[in-house]
Amino acid sequence: MAFIAQGCSRKKDTFINRNFHALGTKYNVLYNGNLALERGREGLNDQYTENFWELLPVERMKVQEDIFLPGQSKNEDFDRAEEKAIKAIQVHGMNIDGKEKNPQIDEAYLLLGKARYFDQRFVPALAAFNNILNKYPTSDKINQVKIWREKASIRLDNNEGAIKKLERLLDEEELEDQDLADAKAALAQAYLNLKQKDSALAQLKIAAEQTKIKNEKARYHFIRGQLYDEAGKKDSANIEFDAIIDMHRQIPRSFYINAHIQKSNNFDEINGDLIEFQEYLTDLEENRENRPFLDKIYYRIAEFHRNNSSDSLSEAYYNKSLRKITSDKYLKSLNYETLGNMYFDRNSYKTAGAYYDSTMTAMVVNSKPYRVIKRKRENLDDVIYYEGIAQTNDSILKIISLPREEQLAFYTEYTENLKIKALEEERLKAEALEKQNNQSAQATNLSQRTTRSAGGPPGISREPSTNINNGNSSFYFYNQTTVAYGKNEFLKLWGNRKFQDNWRLSDQFASANGNIKDEVVSTDSANNELYNPETYIAALPTKQSDIDSISKERNFAYYQLGIIYKEKFKEFQLAKTKLETLLENNPEDRLILPSKYNLYRIYIELGLNRKAEVVREDIIKNYADSRYAEILLNPQSELSKDENSPEFIYTNLYKQFESENYAEVIARAEEQIKRLEGDDFVPKFEILKASAKGRLYGFKAYKEGIDYIALTYPNSEEGKKAQDLLKNAIPVLAKKEFVSDDKAQNFNVIYKFDNNSNEDIEAFIKTLDEEVAKIAYFDLKTSRDLYDENTTFVVVHGLKSIEGARGFAQFLLTDEKDKRGRPIKPKITKEYFAISSPNYAIIQRHKNLNAYLKLQ
Structure with a gap:
């Protein structure tokens, strides 16, 4: 011890x-x-x-x-x-x-x-x-400590420092085996963080050679394969993926399968052996060990068939991929989006819309891909709505136009199909009930056998109450599900009847509260109406005013579809069909001229020059006073004399915008966008509206408007400008952190006015201008700026420091004296605040005045 x-x-x-x-x-x-x-x-x-979809x-x-x-x-x-x-x-x-x-x-x-x-x-x-x-x-x-220290530095975004120290370590020390692999791997990550991918490739090669850990070796090879794929070096990438495939069961199966899939993505479908490649994909599909990864394998096979124009096969495999249970949301979104695009290309817009809805559920909300799909889906709303109106009203008008005999034959066939469908449903219900009863009987027998084997005398079971309470008896009234189903079927067949003698008689029907009804209301009579062709014939409109209303609604739907297909989806053939059908159906006068003009533009796009010339001559001859005729005669004219022309209206609206009448600009721009649906001038009104919303409501509203223009009018000049703004200007404008006054060179004094008050802003500005004119040592000027719907600023510009701005405002509050020394009442007594020009731009852009004032 x-x-x-x-x-x-x-x-x-x-x-x-x-x-x-x-x-x-x-x-x-x-x-x-x-x-x-x-x-x-x-x-x-x-x-x-x-996440094998991104660089690991x-x-x-x-x-x-x-x-x-x-x-x-x-x-x-x-x-x-x-x-x-x-x-x-x-x-x-x-x-x-x-x-x-x-x-x-x-x-x-x-x-x-x-x-x-x-x-x-x-x-x-x-x-x-x-x-x-x-x-x-x-x-x-x-040495291990130095490597781990730099790994921590890399996690703290000190990549340059980590690279410098790791390279010094490699120069000074002769690292071997796992230490060398770890150092090279850390270096590779630092280079990747700095987007120096060539340097990372070289480091990962050494790391993969030196490490003895198979999982790490597979990871390093996979990252090298991904980097080579990004650089377009497919052969080098395949070498890396082959190295992973050769390790087979020594590594996680996910790396093995994804190496196969990445390698298959590099297959040359133009010059390669398609049959051999299809067999290769089939082997992956049929390998039992690959079952957990069938979702990705099915997706790859679907892509192969789609690239080879086998749409039916590709659609089947996309759906098979979706049916596999997977946590890979990105893969789900790819499957749904691709299927949506396929139906979109087939002009099945309703089905495409459903797939886009599913796509968005599997995407990161508010990400850029999400917003693109959302905008595309919103555009489909109008198509689905107007296609529904057009199809429904076309069907009604077609039936109305038939003779009574043909109407009767049509609805007879329809009601017969309804009966067959109802009988089939009843048969399936009966089969389900029988199956349920059989299962209950089997459960009861099993329970009884279990009871006997548990120690009861042979041939004697427990009391029936056990089976009744457990719901396991085969007797009808012991099964609660069967009883509930029977009650529902009784009510359907007989209605609500009192418990008494002769309850089957027709005069014994009771309402929900037990009162006897004089009239018989049975399911049979309801079914007779449902299956009676005369019921549907009687429901058809007969008044000419009703028929005209249906026709008018149908024609407007065709016009809207033609414009949407032309402008939003560039489906010129579909747009042509819709507008031509519209003109054949005797439309309203207001739809004829714009339809013909848009048809003219569509014919030009499709190369149908002869048809385009016919329509052009028709418009010039029959609608000579219209702005469309003037455009066709002189496409370069400004049409400034036509007060109803888009150019004239836009010019006036822009003047309103310069006068800060933003609410008026927004309202009138929206009116013109609806009125000029399909016109080339619509994007100009959209961008003017977005700018007015930005001035009135702030940055968020402006960004939403620009995003809408970029996605809705991508091929127009305004759409391209919006795309450039989103890429370059919006990220800069999004910054709303206030800057230090030390960094600013210009400052302002702000006087705040409530628009709903009775203060005379013009009189205040006049007085302020008089006072400003007295200041000779500064180049000062004033302006009136709208802040939002309720607030207006009067601003003094040109001051050179925050102290100078506050001193100037305070000077205006100082009492003056006349020649006799008597005090004169100060002219500027309103409250103020001083602010630098950069911060003033921020509060105007983001409408965060209160946040700024809290900092003062």
Whole structure:
């Protein structure tokens, strides 16, 4: 005991003391700590799902955005590993005369750093690694520590510093095997973060060669394959994917399958052997080991058939991919979107809309792809709506035009089909009921056999009440489901009847509250109406006014469809069909001229020049006074004399915009957009409306308007300008953080007015201008700026500092005195605030005045 007590001391630098604490540290504390660390890493790996649609990270770890307070941990295993590391340092550390005598303490600090690193507390992890470098420079783990320190630096976005230190480490030390692989892998990740992909490729090659861990080797090869694919080097990419395929069962199956799929994506379908390639895909599909990945395999096969114009086969495989249970939302969205596009190309817009709805459920909300699909889906709403009106009204008008005999024959066939369908439904219900009763009977028999085998005398079962309570008896009234179904069927057949004699008689029918009805209301009579052709014939409109109304609604639907197909979808053939059909159906006068003009434009697009010339001559001859005729005669004219022309209206609206009448501009622009549906001038009104909304409601409204123009009119000049704004200007305008006054050069004084008050703004501006004119040492000017619907600013521009702006406003409040020394009442008494020009632009753009005032 004295020997042990002497060895426990951490203050004596003896052979016994050093080895006692070193052994206890290594085989007790650190052993348990490393076990906890490995459990935590396995847990992270189990939670992590590889996203093979994007470039894989070099290290299999997803950084979480959650914020934890000091002392909190994300993972209990890492918390335990950290505790063990701290215990080793505190309990077994032998710091004597400034030197650590326990050779295991450096490994304790390394365990501490790793636990914090995997717990995603990178700053404390960096501190642990730096502690080793500062206190234990001769440690045998020093190279590993340097690598881990730079991995933590990379996680903290210090990529340049990490690259510099790792390259110095590689130059100074001869790293081998796993240490070399880890250093090269960390370097590769830093280069990838800096978008230096060529450098990353070289580092990953060495890492893949040096690592002995098969999973890491497969990962490095896969990333190299992805980088080669991005660079268009398919042969080099296939070499990397083949290296993964050759490892087969030595690596996770997900890498093996995705290597096959990535390699198949590089197949040359123009010059390659299509039969051999199809057999290759079929082998992947039929391999039993690949069942968990059939969703991706089916998708790849579907893409192959679609690229080879086998739409029916591709559609079947897209649906097979969707039917497989998968957590891959991106793959689901690809399947749904592709199917939607296929139906869109077939002009089946209603079905396409349903697929786009499903696509959006599998996408990240408010992402750019989501917004594109959403806009496309919203455009389809109008198509689906007007196609429904056109088809319904066409059917009604067609039936009305038939002789009565043909109407009767049509509805007779329709009602016969209804009867057949109803009988089939009843048969299926009866079969389901019979099946349910059989299952209940089998369950009862099984229960009875179980009871006998549990110890009851042969041939004697328990009391019937057991079966009744459990609902397992085959007797009709012991099965609650069967009883409920029977009640519903009775009510359908007989209605609600009192419990009394002669209940079947027709005069015994009772309403829901039990009162006897004089008239018979039975299901049979309702069914007779449902299956009676005369019911439908009687429902057809007979008044000419009703028929005209249906025809008018149908014609307007055709016009809208023609314009939508032409402008939004560039489906000129469909647009041509709709507008030609419209003109054959005796439309209203207001639809004839724009339909003919749009047909003229469509004929030009389709190369039908003779038809276009006929329509052109018709418009010029029969509608000589119209703006369409003037456009055709002189396409370059501004039509400024025509007060109803889009050019004239737009010019006046723009003047309103310059006068800050933004609400009026928005309202009138919307009117013109509806009136001129299909006209080339519509995008101009859209962009003017977006600008007015931005001035009145702020940045968000402006961005929504620009986004709509970019997606709805992509081929117009305004649409291209909107796309450029979204790419270059919008990200800059989105910034709403206020800048420091030290960085500004121009400042303003703002006077705020409520638009709903009775204050005379014009009189105030006149007085202010008089006072400003007295200031000779500044080049000052004033303006009246609308802030929002309720607020107007009067602004003094031209001041050079925030103190100067406040001093100027305060000077205007100072009492003046006349020649006799008597005080004169100050002319400017309204409250003000001073602001730099950049911050003034921000509050006007984002309407965040209150946020700025809180900072003052």
